[in-house]
Amino acid sequence: LSSRRGFLLGGAAAVGIVATRGWPLVPARAYAGEIPASGSSDVVLRAGAARANLVSNPAYPTDVWAYNGTVPGSEIRMRQGQRLRARLVNNLSQETTIHWHGIRVPNAMDGVPGLTQTAVKPGDSFDYVFDLPDAGTYWYHPHANTTEQLGRGLYGPLIVEEAEPLRVDRELVWMLDDWRLDETAAIDNGFNAMHDVGHAGRIGNVVTINGKVPDDVTVRPGERIRLRLLNAANGRIFALDFAGLAPTVIALDGHPVTPHALDTPMLLLGPGMRCDLVIDVPVSGKTSFPVMDRFYDGMENTLATLVVAGAAVRDRVADWDMALKPNPLPEPDLDQAIRQNLIYSGGMMGDMILQQMIKSRHITPEMLGHMGVDVSGATGSGDMAGMGGMANMMRSMFGAGNVWAVNGRDPDRDGDGPLVTVDRGQTCHLTLMNATAWLHPIHLHGHAFRLLARNDVAVPYQPWIDTVLIAPGERVEIAFVADNPGDWLIHCHILEHKVGGMSGVIRVL
Ligand code: C2O
Ligand code: CU
Known part of the structure; x- marks a missing residue:
């Protein structure tokens, strides 16, 4: 049995096995x-x-x-x-x-x-x-x-x-992924299952690093490691806990950031996202450092364990500079910026969050009406929270049978043009509003953008990234100089969400 x-x-030992819709999550081991x-x-x-x-x-x-x-x-x-x-x-x-x-x-x-x-x-x-x-x-x-x-x-x-x-002793590249496998390790064929599209995406039951269920990684005392992390999963978000290792973040989505300790207890890495860390292995003390994934409640899982062995590389940890030279990205000019809201809605239990954001006036009937959403059920200024108004709105947003919408439509499928059109060289300032009950890693093609603020609070270091993870109810401000002409996708990198309509085009003339 x-x-x-x-x-x-x-x-x-079957540590941390839990059910994800009947799929056992297998603790990562060895590699x-x-x-x-x-x-x-x-x-x-x-x-x-x-x-x-x-x-x-x-x-x-x-x-x-x-x-x-x-x-x-x-x-x-x-x-x-x-x-x-x-x-x-x-x-x-x-x-x-x-x-x-x-x-x-x-x-x-x-x-x-x-x-x-x-x-x-x-x-x-x-x-x-x-x-x-x-x-x-x-x-x-x-x-x-x-x-x-x-x-x-x-x-x-x-x-x-x-x-x-960058001066380091060793570099590791970890491409993270998860797979939905049956008991013979065959890939489950049910891609684009409606449940995955409307919920958290296709979450697998086997996690791999570089295509293998991970093993221990042997490191040496005092060694300085550059760890390049990439999340190639369809839907899985990782929340990595490096307890005891105190990694330094040196780059996000490839681009250098002021070297800093994790500003959250765990490193959140949504699909598509990357992070470069510098890890200095302690010269004494603990010799085993499990890297834990704690994203899913009650499903904590050892991703891989760094095991310290062998002769010390040096007698105290390296103090070499960790700052990388910035990439040649043009600085946004917010005074000249074209400004646009992108409101993401839909999915299971989405109307709750949309209602909250309307009640708190972060999303207004004017905004939605402007986007062609039917707001006729609204009973008065700002009162979009009434049931009649809500039902109307939902019908007009998802009439085409889509699961997700951007600004009240599926711009990919509706074929009525780009979400935003920008002149080449102009700064584009976008406010991305997550009016859904799910997290979304929103990815922009052809450009990197500065992450300016979350819920009106300035983000530390204002990093350059290409994929931003947005929590339910959250509002995120980004800006970039639209210097690369063409039609560029901006879509959720939970790939099943993109299939369900969470995608659109930014046109740079
Ligand atoms: Cu990595 Cu449009 O995606
Ligand atoms: Cu999404």
Whole structure:
């Protein structure tokens, strides 16, 4: 009876197994994760079927889709300012593309089928060629049938090294993912399930680092490690607890930030997001440091354990500078900015939060009326909270059968043009309002933006990022100079939410 999950656990104590809609969450174990560098600027990425050993038991390989046969796909490692030439060869039985997540590419290289290119047919190939203006931790993945293609293993890291590299003893790249596997370690075929679309996305039952259920990572006393974290999961949010290790955040979504300790007890990493940490391994004391994921209540889970062993690298921790040189991003000019609200609504239990935001006047009937939402049921100025008004509004927002809406519609599907049109070079200031009961990592293509404020409170360090995690009821202000012409997606990186309508276009003229 208990052997049903035995292969996943590899005989380890079943710590932290919990049910997620009947899926056991398997505690992460075992893996010292480094992936080989390609070292070349000319890369061929063949997307196709492959087999991978995701779980610890080699008797249960998993049929995956992968780049060059491995999960993650080949690490692409380049220098800032270099030109990347990457040929996508489509050996899948369906159309695909590659999106270079976080890289400020020319629009035609952005990999969005139907928007920036024609999808690459089975058997065909496509050459992506672009410069790498920014150093940092980036990644690549398909943007066609993304829930399934990414969910089956098509993704890889793209590391752009600084012109003057940061001094560390060792660098680790951890690409986090989760998988929904059955008892033979086969991938569950139910992509785009309505329940996943309307709730938290497709949450898996097996967590991997670099395509493996993680093992212990051996580190040495006094060693300085740069840990590049990437979340490649469809829907899973990680809340990482590095208790005892006191990591320093040096970059977010690739871009340098003033080095600082975590400002929350845990590092929140939503789908699509990256974080670079510097970890100084203590020279004495504890020798085992579990990195815990505590996002899901009562489901805390050891992601991996850093085990200190061997001779000390030095007798006290390094004190080398951790500040990275900023990337060449144009500074927003808020006085000249075009300003736009993006109101995200829908999903299960969404009307509650929308009602609260209307009651608190953070969202007004004027705003919604302006967006073409039917506010005729409103009984007076600001009284949108009445049931009749609410029902009308919901009907007009989701009449097309969509689950999620941006400004009262699914701009992707409705086909009535961009959410925002900006002149090239103008600053775009967006207020993103999460009027839903769910968290959303909202990702902008083609640009990085400054994160200015959350609920009217200035964010420390105002980091440059490309994906911002927004809590239910939260209002987030971002700004960027729209210097990259073209049509750029802005969408939720919980891929099932994007399928359900949480997506739109920003047009830079
Ligand atoms: Cu990483 Cu439009 O996505
Ligand atoms: Cu979302």
